[in-house]
Amino acid sequence: QKEVEQNSGPLSVPEGAIASLNCTYSDRGSQSFFWYRQYSGKSPELIMFIYSNGDKEDGRFTAQLNKASQYVSLLIRDSQPSDSATYLCAVYTGNQFYFGTGTSLTVIP
Amino acid sequence: DGGITQSPKYLFRKEGQNVTLSCEQNLNHDAMYWYRQDPGQGLRLIYYSQIVNDFQKGDIAEGYSVSREKKESFPLTVTSAQKNPTAFYLCASSFQAGQETQYFGPGTRLLVL
Numbered sequence: 349q350k351e352v353e354q355n356s357g358p359l360s361v362p363e364g365a366i367a368s369l370n371c372t373y374s375d376r377g378s379q380s381f382f383w384y385r386q387y388s389g390k391s392p393e394l395i396m397f398i399y400s401n402g403d404k405e406d407g408r409f410t411a412q413l414n415k416a417s418q419y420v421s422l423l424i425r426d427s428q429p430s431d432s433a434t435y436l437c438a439v440y441t442g443n444q445f446y447f448g449t450g451t452s453l454t455v456i457p
Numbered sequence: 458d459g460g461i462t463q464s465p466k467y468l469f470r471k472e473g474q475n476v477t478l479s480c481e482q483n484l485n486h487d488a489m490y491w492y493r494q495d496p497g498q499g500l501r502l503i504y505y506s507q508i509v510n511d512f513q514k515g516d517i518a519e520g521y522s523v524s525r526e527k528k529e530s531f532p533l534t535v536t537s538a539q540k541n542p543t544a545f546y547l548c549a550s551s552f553q554a555g556q557e558t559q560y561f562g563p564g565t566r567l568l569v570l
Contacts, residue, residue, distance in 0.1 A: 352499070382558065391547055391561040392500075436499065438559075443507075444515065445490070445559060447499040 351375060352439050354448035362456050367424040369451050371437030374418070380440035381413055381420045385433045386450065392436055396422070427455045460484065461562035463548050468567045470535065470542060478533045478565045480548035489531035490549040490559065493517060500547065506531055507553070535567065543569050 354371050361367045369383075380399050384392035398404045398411040398420065410423040420439075424431055434450040461482045470476045480489065488507045492500040502515030506525040520539025525531055531550075535542045545566050549559040 356497075384561075391564045394558055394560065397558050438500075443513075444502055444505070447492075447501075449497065449499040 351441065351446035352437055352448040354435075354437050354451050356449055357452040358454055359451055360454045360456055361427050363427060363429060365427050367427045367431065367453055367455070369422040369424075369435050369437075369453065370419060371421065371439075371448055372419045373437075373439045373441075373446075375439070375441045376415070376418065378418075378439045378441040381411070382438040382440075382445075383409075383411060383420075383422045384436040384438060385431075386436055387433045395435075424453075427453075429455045429457050431455050461548060461550055461560060463546075463562040463565050465565060466563070468565055469570050470567060471570050473537045475534055475536050476567070478535070478546055478548075478567070480531045480533065480562060481529055482531075482548075482550045482562075483529060484550060484560070485528075486550035486552050486560075487528070488551045488553055488557075489525070490551075491515075491521070491523065491531070491533045492547045492549065494545040494547060503533065542567055 352373050382397045383395045386392045396411045398413045404411045408425045412421045432454050434452050436450045437448040464479045490505040491503040501517050504523040506512035522534045547564045548562040551557040551559045
């Protein structure tokens with residue numbers, strides 16, 4: 349059973365729309381949750397982290413965590429073409445980080 | 458500039474050869490990690506180290522070895538026992554293994570000749 353699962357996409361949204369990315373995890377004891385953005389051929393860069401149930405906002409990005417349902421999501425408001433990338437969900441469980449396979453997002457001008 | 462550096466950017470390995478990937482950080486982070494990424498796949502943990510002179514195997518350690526003689530450095534050796542080494546290798550670090558966020562280096566792409 350995979351620790352972290354994401355819809356691989358591709359997800360396409362028009363410029364200015366809201367992009368919604370979802371992630372589920374299997375271990376109820378997971379402690380910390382992260383979203384990374386990865387451009388093609390580049391290394392992942394951190395967008396946001398969240399530790400507690402609820403929403404956390406940072407600029408155009410909002411992370412949402414629901415531990416009871418074991419899912420974490422990322423909303424990108426006012427999507428821009430520069431947001432086109434693969435988004436990786438990561439979960440800290442035990443003493444390791446586990447990564448999903450990523451969701452490919454394309455923002456259409 | 459503070460950050461994580463990896464070298465080389467590209468590395469070519471001949472069959473039967475051991476190669477070493479460099480990872481250095483000047484962020485004063487305690488924990489360091491090595492991941493492998495294959496096309497269309499997530500990151501898989503090879504080895505991690507929470508403190509100097511100590512390291513633990515990740516999910517896919519076979520065919521790899523590491524050392525942690527200095528806090529700043531965590532080199533990865535891909536041995537000849539690793540039969541399918543072609544991948545994008547990422548080094549990461551964090552203040553502690555735990556809630557602290559991981560930051561990634563730019564990566565090394567390993568190709569087999």
